[in-house]
Amino acid sequence: MCRRCSPSNLIWHSYILAVLVFLYAPIAVLILFSFNESKYMTHFTGFTLEWYARLVENLRILKALENSVSIALVSAVVSTLLGLLAAYSIRKAPYLSLKLDTLMVPPIVIPEVAEAVSLMMFFYMVGAEYGWLTVFIGHTAFNISYAYVTIKGQIHSISPNLEKIAQSLGAGPFAVFRRIIIPLLTPALTASFLVTFITSFSDFVKTVFTTGPGFETLPLYVWRVAVRGRATPELNALATLMILASLVISIYYTRKIITRLGESLPKQV
Amino acid sequence: MKGVEVRLENISKRYGNTVALKDVSLSVPRGSLFTVLGPSGCGKSTLLGIVAGFVEPDKGRVFFEGVDVTSLPPQKRNVGMVFQDLALFPHMSVFENIAFGLRVRGEPEQTIREKVKRVMELVRLDFQEYAGRMPHQLSGGQQQRVALARALAIEPRVLLLDEPLSHVDYSVKVLLLEELKRIQREAKVTTLYVTHDQSEAMYLADYLAVMNYGTLEQVGRPEEIYDRPVSEFVARFFGDINIFPGEVAGLEASSKIGVRLERTMLSKKEPHVGNGVVGYMRGRVVEKIFQGPHVLLKLETDYGSVKALLPRSESSIYNVGDRVFVLVPRSGLIVFRYRGSGRY
Amino acid sequence: MKKGVRAYFVPAVVFLAVFFYLPFAILLLYSLTVPEEGFTLANYIDIFTSRFYLQVMGYSLLIAVLTTFFTLAMAYPVAYYIVFKAPQSVKPVIITLMIAPFWIDFLLRAYSIKVLIEPLGMREGFATLVYGMVYDFFPFMLLPLYAGMSSVPPSLLLSARVHGAGGLHILSRVLIPLTSSSILAGSLLVFLMSFTEFVIPALLGGVEGYTIGYAVYDLFFKYRDIYRGSALSIILSLGALLGAIMLSRRVKVVQKMLSE
Numbered sequence: 112m113c114r115r116c117s118p119s120n121l122i123w124h125s126y127i128l129a130v131l132v133f134l135y136a137p138i139a140v141l142i143l144f145s146f147n148e149s150k151y152m153t154h155f156t157g158f159t160l161e162w163y164a165r166l167v168e169n170l171r172i173l174k175a176l177e178n179s180v181s182i183a184l185v186s187a188v189v190s191t192l193l194g195l196l197a198a199y200s201i202r203k204a205p206y207l208s209l210k211l212d213t214l215m216v217p218p219i220v221i222p223e224v225a226e227a228v229s230l231m232m233f234f235y236m237v238g239a240e241y242g243w244l245t246v247f248i249g250h251t252a253f254n255i256s257y258a259y260v261t262i263k264g265q266i267h268s269i270s271p272n273l274e275k276i277a278q279s280l281g282a283g284p285f286a287v288f289r290r291i292i293i294p295l296l297t298p299a300l301t302a303s304f305l306v307t308f309i310t311s312f313s314d315f316v317k318t319v320f321t322t323g324p325g326f327e328t329l330p331l332y333v334w335r336v337a338v339r340g341r342a343t344p345e346l347n348a349l350a351t352l353m354i355l356a357s358l359v360i361s362i363y364y365t366r367k368i369i370t371r372l373g374e375s376l377p378k379q380v
Numbered sequence: 381m382k383g384v385e386v387r388l389e390n391i392s393k394r395y396g397n398t399v400a401l402k403d404v405s406l407s408v409p410r411g412s413l414f415t416v417l418g419p420s421g422c423g424k425s426t427l428l429g430i431v432a433g434f435v436e437p438d439k440g441r442v443f444f445e446g447v448d449v450t451s452l453p454p455q456k457r458n459v460g461m462v463f464q465d466l467a468l469f470p471h472m473s474v475f476e477n478i479a480f481g482l483r484v485r486g487e488p489e490q491t492i493r494e495k496v497k498r499v500m501e502l503v504r505l506d507f508q509e510y511a512g513r514m515p516h517q518l519s520g521g522q523q524q525r526v527a528l529a530r531a532l533a534i535e536p537r538v539l540l541l542d543e544p545l546s547h548v549d550y551s552v553k554v555l556l557l558e559e560l561k562r563i564q565r566e567a568k569v570t571t572l573y574v575t576h577d578q579s580e581a582m583y584l585a586d587y588l589a590v591m592n593y594g595t596l597e598q599v600g601r602p603e604e605i606y607d608r609p610v611s612e613f614v615a616r617f618f619g620d621i622n623i624f625p626g627e628v629a630g631l632e633a634s635s636k637i638g639v640r641l642e643r644t645m646l647s648k649k650e651p652h653v654g655n656g657v658v659g660y661m662r663g664r665v666v667e668k669i670f671q672g673p674h675v676l677l678k679l680e681t682d683y684g685s686v687k688a689l690l691p692r693s694e695s696s697i698y699n700v701g702d703r704v705f706v707l708v709p710r711s712g713l714i715v716f717r718y719r720g721s722g723r724y
Numbered sequence: 725m726k727k728g729v730r731a732y733f734v735p736a737v738v739f740l741a742v743f744f745y746l747p748f749a750i751l752l753l754y755s756l757t758v759p760e761e762g763f764t765l766a767n768y769i770d771i772f773t774s775r776f777y778l779q780v781m782g783y784s785l786l787i788a789v790l791t792t793f794f795t796l797a798m799a800y801p802v803a804y805y806i807v808f809k810a811p812q813s814v815k816p817v818i819i820t821l822m823i824a825p826f827w828i829d830f831l832l833r834a835y836s837i838k839v840l841i842e843p844l845g846m847r848e849g850f851a852t853l854v855y856g857m858v859y860d861f862f863p864f865m866l867l868p869l870y871a872g873m874s875s876v877p878p879s880l881l882l883s884a885r886v887h888g889a890g891g892l893h894i895l896s897r898v899l900i901p902l903t904s905s906s907i908l909a910g911s912l913l914v915f916l917m918s919f920t921e922f923v924i925p926a927l928l929g930g931v932e933g934y935t936i937g938y939a940v941y942d943l944f945f946k947y948r949d950i951y952r953g954s955a956l957s958i959i960l961s962l963g964a965l966l967g968a969i970m971l972s973r974r975v976k977v978v979q980k981m982l983s984e
Contacts, residue, residue, distance in 0.1 A: 226747075
């Protein structure tokens, strides 16, 4: 009997297909129009790479890209590092778990817009110059919490006996951390780094409140162009490149982390 | 490899209101295999933690070969450990697991390789075949060997084993116990083996301590403890035993007597007291269980249930339902006098 | 406290204390202030008695409820399919494709809908706005549902089937109770995010795109009323915090029920 072509499976497969179309149709259209000769997005008149060429010459975009990448990179490193240390302290002192959670989780829960305005006022009061640093701090205040929660979730699954054995074999605290804890946390550290990077890279709300005149990130550029005018082919070209980069990250992330999650969980039951 | 003498002096440890160890003193001779036997929660793992250095005692001192190590951190004690869950490093190959202690000591690559090879030989794991494997590619028995090899590779002064065989199937367990005994003898390392399984303890131990509620109830050689247990708890925990009120043997009612199952005798005729028999009771056979060379008979008597272990040849005359006499022989008699505080 | 522990969590805690808690205290202070009047609850009273803000809040609530409902209805079968139905060979591909949009810039995804508007002959407004919200928040619903569904032992579903339970019965009595904590988590996440979201509405909603998040933005940038802006921000934050606390209680209760 053909299991895959039973009526119920047919419904399933068409449903999944429909969801995929829902998810990818807008992206596909966007990519298509990035190659469109005509400036107007009603008809596809012919293939061109002109918009990509213009993109590379657009200094404003390049500068925004540089800002976005540098902030996202530093924020991901700093927040993953601080989150890791905080999560590790709970391993050393489990009684801190609840107290530390209470302190670390609210930034994830509070609406971003509220966090953003509070930071804007704070920076105003201390007389900070709005720009790279203020935007970076805004992103990182959220990212630390995210990193902490992600890493803490996995640090629990490392048996304390591994550390004890390593210690009995002569490893001091630093050697235990470097040779046992860090390698076993690799999936969580990867997840934390990638998610905090992308969160920072694509953040708009925090950025808009904490940026200063003349300092622009990619989402700010996209916003300004997309809201004022209409969609432009040049913006489509930029979006296409960013989407491709995102897909690469996504495939890497899914391979490394998500499928492991799906495979490892049912076995434990 | 040479083991050291391990001595504990008046060790006490509390966790909040729970007393884990109460004034425990213990001496483990150099190179011997010492087993600590007790039910879960009796404090035996805490004891091991204190020897390893993970747990700081509230009171008391720990000596290795006469040197006080009480405040020495675990990484400086040179102690090999194997836990119940083995705790093999999942991200390292067999070779790297075993080499771990040597690497953190900064030994040269060539020495590490030789030592890993030697210790794998000792635990009978083929170097060529297994050195490159990951822990999850090994069977349970092989994982045990790796864990042991890793502990032995650092040439420890003391080897600590915390219920290492409790997750292993019976057939594998017998094999590993034999191996463990051989390896321990060959390595001549002082070993502290903690378990709740009396058969493991009996099989392995040169010396044995029975532990309950944070105290050592009795310490001695296995035969001593089996034949002359100091308390009802020790007698029950270390082998099976029939316990009767003292009046059966003509003692005061406040004491109890015990007879090991294999010393419990049966008779179809009413016996005479004296002549090696200190007392008897009437009973009825309710169950007959075949156990290979022996047969276990369960009986109901005026003084409650009794079990008797007879050689097969002697058991054939007793059948379920038979009325018999249960004899208490002088030679197997164990007397427990009431010690106050509700304990025997 | 064990020595050395402090050094590990102090950097993170100090960072949040200075750049999260302190700014929030300032926000709270402003929300309780009216110039030349001193401390007062007037800003809060103003918001709660203003027809305008109540209407915008109601409108944003409607958008959030619809977004949560549609993403849940769409993502739940997908999570089920990935975990229990998908053929092993295509499983990784499907997972990757379903989760990939999560990695694409939030704003770009909303923008891609905007690009669709013209060729499809749609117009900016409420429907397009909700469509864009569902499109953008779908991965945030799918991820927790997928994680929750993965921890449901397949043997449980099988045994329910063996005992003669029908499809609907298994769904309502076995699957939904077992995944209820991830349903709650995903729903709360999407609800909170969509309630205060204002980028998507602004981009796709046209004149119908004015939401409560936008109102905060306007209070600060257009009307320069930081006092009322602060009060509105505090109201939204407390609401979110309350929701999260209720959720975590609920999740604990459910977990307890399951373990018994």
